[in-house]
Amino acid sequence: MKKLAYTFLILFSVSIVLTGCREEKSTGEKVEDAVESVADDVEDTVD
Secondary structure (H helix, E strand, O other): OOHHHHHHHHHHHHHHHHOOOOOOHHHHHOOOOHHHHHHHHHHHHHH
């Protein structure tokens, strides 16, 4: 029974570490993407 508990504890710890290491966009990158999107929309409207 202890072995099973340790196994679940290790799997839970590994899953937390792996989800915490995901790369996410910074706020600056999000703003830059939004500005580029708006610029593209304006350019398409002008054409």
